[in-house]
Amino acid sequence: MTRNFTVKVPATSANLACGFDCLGASWDGIDLSLSVSHKPYPATQGSQPVISYTGEGAGEVPLDPYKNLTTRVCIYVLRCHDIIEFPDDLVIKVHNEIPFGRGLGSSGAAVVAGVLLADALADLHLSPSRQLDFALMVERHPDNVAAALIGGFVGSYLKTLPQGALDPSSVPMSEVLPEYPPDASKDWGKKPPVPPQEIGHWLRYGWAEQIKALVVIPQFELSTAKARGCLPAQYDRSDVVFNLQRLAVLTTALSLSPPDPELIWEAMQDKLHQPYRSELIPGLPEITKTLTPKSHPGLLGICLSGAGPTILALHTHNHEGIAQGILDIFERNGVKCRMEVKSISMTGSTQVKGINYTQYRDETQLPSIMELIDSELSEPYINMTYRYFVHTWPELTFLAYDETKAVGVVVCKQERHKSGLMRGYIAMLSVRTDYRKQGIATRLVQLALEAMISGGAEEIVLETEVDNSTSISFYKRLGFMSEKRLYRFYMNGKDAFRLCLPVVESEDAYT
Numbered sequence: 305m306t307r308n309f310t311v312k313v314p315a316t317s318a319n320l321a322c323g324f325d326c327l328g329a330s331w332d333g334i335d336l337s338l339s340v341s342h343k344p345y346p347a348t349q350g351s352q353p354v355i356s357y358t359g360e361g362a363g364e365v366p367l368d369p370y371k372n373l374t375t376r377v378c379i380y381v382l383r384c385h386d387i388i389e390f391p392d393d394l395v396i397k398v399h400n401e402i403p404f405g406r407g408l409g410s411s412g413a414a415v416v417a418g419v420l421l422a423d424a425l426a427d428l429h430l431s432p433s434r435q436l437d438f439a440l441m442v443e444r445h446p447d448n449v450a451a452a453l454i455g456g457f458v459g460s461y462l463k464t465l466p467q468g469a470l471d472p473s474s475v476p477m478s479e480v481l482p483e484y485p486p487d488a489s490k491d492w493g494k495k496p497p498v499p500p501q502e503i504g505h506w507l508r509y510g511w512a513e514q515i516k517a518l519v520v521i522p523q524f525e526l527s528t529a530k531a532r533g534c535l536p537a538q539y540d541r542s543d544v545v546f547n548l549q550r551l552a553v554l555t556t557a558l559s560l561s562p563p564d565p566e567l568i569w570e571a572m573q574d575k576l577h578q579p580y581r582s583e584l585i586p587g588l589p590e591i592t593k594t595l596t597p598k599s600h601p602g603l604l605g606i607c608l609s610g611a612g613p614t615i616l617a618l619h620t621h622n623h624e625g626i627a628q629g630i631l632d633i634f635e636r637n638g639v640k641c642r643m644e645v646k647s648i649s650m651t652g653s654t655q656v657k658g659i660n661y662t663q664y665r666d667e668t669q670l671p672s673i674m675e676l677i678d679s680e681l682s683e684p685y686i687n688m689t690y691r692y693f694v695h696t697w698p699e700l701t702f703l704a705y706d707e708t709k710a711v712g713v714v715v716c717k718q719e720r721h722k723s724g725l726m727r728g729y730i731a732m733l734s735v736r737t738d739y740r741k742q743g744i745a746t747r748l749v750q751l752a753l754e755a756m757i758s759g760g761a762e763e764i765v766l767e768t769e770v771d772n773s774t775s776i777s778f779y780k781r782l783g784f785m786s787e788k789r790l791y792r793f794y795m796n797g798k799d800a801f802r803l804c805l806p807v808v809e810s811e812d813a814y815t
């Protein structure tokens with residue numbers, strides 16, 4: 305059976321001015337997404353994962369699973385659980401909307417995605433706290449990764465670990481995520497350092513629903529490493545106190561409704577990182593000092609997003625006016641930008657298990673098939689009828705599973721009709737009522753059609769009750785046409801329509 309699932313991780317803004325290395329917020333509608341399919345463990349083929357990648361960073365990101373950040377984190381987490389290889393037939397389709405090196409947490413998102421990928425592939429059932437431990441072994445400040453994992457407006461700190469515990473910051477990154485040599489075999493880097501428990505603690509704050517984020521993204525990249533490189537090793541006590549006082553106010557100020565612009569603007573001042581980063585971001589001091597709630601009504605506070613160069617302007621309204629103010633300053637400094645308005649994402653990262661489809665395997669599936677169909681159809685069938693179909697044409701019965709629960713089935717047969725044509729026949733189709741409208745019936749019928757056509761079917765037919773308009777329009781959408789009316793076809797005396805799909809030469813004519 306092939307399993308499939310998706311992983312989605314939102315973009316984040318770390319710091320929010322005074323909360324250097326401890327505050328973060330995640331944004332809706334700007335995500336890193338993985339769409340994954342694989343065979344369940346144990347792995348037997350030693351096959352390499354196939355990665356494809358679209359969106360931000362396409363063409364730049366390595367697609368070799370031992371070089372790509374997300375899959376390297378994934379194999380790191382798997383190996384910490386004594387699973388040394390990727391599962392068989394692993395296909396990962398990445399779509400990334402988070403631009404690199406702009407202070408929107410792209411690397412944190414890639415790391416979190418790797419942790420969630422490993423978790424889902426091997427059914428590790430890691431708690432959010434344990435997921436954060438693994439992420440913090442790789443991305444060593446908690447602000448982006450905590451906000452990306454948990455979602456919302458999040459405060460976090462790194463715990464002081466007991467003496468003797470592994471200190472993540474002292475483990476060289478090359479030991480956590482080794483650079484795999486080209487000839488790395490599956491035994492290479494097998495025993496990585498396992499993170500201590502509960503490296504990071506976090507708390508989600510309230511966020512007033514009126515507050516939106518205007519995100520102004522300059523065209524140039526600034527790596528976090530470079531933006532940290534210009535920070536001093538030590539600070540004046542007065543600067544630290546300046547930030548702490550603002551931090552004490554900001555976390556609650558952003559939760560109050562209606563938001564107080566004067567309070568928030570002043571609380572979003574900073575002396576610990578932005579002044580030092582000004583040399584790397586032309587126009588930054590002017591943007592953070594001259595745009596105020598008085599000059600630009602609707603503005604609440606303005607700062608660097610993470611390590612920059614993106615500017616984050618929290619506001620309640622007037623995003624066009626505020627954006628123009630920022631764009632004018634950037635333009636005078638020769639910086640080109642694009643902008644987006646975002647809402648806070650309260651969901652954080654998600655792993656959504658998909659429905660898995662499988663061909664009929666053996667009699668143990670018969671009770672599920674019978675239950676699904678008996679609960680659905682007006683026509684009662686006896687055991688022998690089911691056995692006749694699934695034993696004669698096992699390759700033409702398909703089931704849909706949510707984890708181990710069967711939620712849909714299609715049962716078909718195929719034989720030569722007296723007209724001389726090879727005729728496929730859809731005998732039964734059923735999807736649990738609570739799983740409808742997810743495309744499960746369509747996928748089941750498509751699988752059956754593919755199997756019948758590859759088995760030589762020249763036409764495919766079925767019957768449906770004349771007053772079952774849902775069923776009739778479902779099959780018509782798949783290309784079926786009404787062929788004839790069959791009078792008193794069902795035992796309840798109802799008429800049926802026979803629907804027919806002529807198989808034309810193009811194999812995808814039915815899709």
Ligand SMILES: Nc1ncnc2c1ncn2[C@@H]1O[C@H](COP(=O)(O)OP(=O)(O)OP(=O)(O)O)[C@@H](O)[C@H]1O
Pocket residue numbers: 316318336361365372373374400403404405406407408409410411412414448526527528529609610611612
């Ligand atoms: N989806 C991804 N897949 C693989 N590698 C990625 C992905 N996203 C980011 N990276 C790697 O992370 C680098 C960017 O990391 P960096 O920490 O400099 O910036 P950022 O995470 O966008 O900013 P910040 O941490 O300040 O918010 C990229 O150049 C790339 O090497």
Ligand SMILES: N[C@@H](CCO)C(=O)O
Pocket residue numbers: 318319324325326445447448528531532577610611
């Ligand atoms: N707090 C970090 C952001 C990236 O995690 C910094 O400003 O360098």
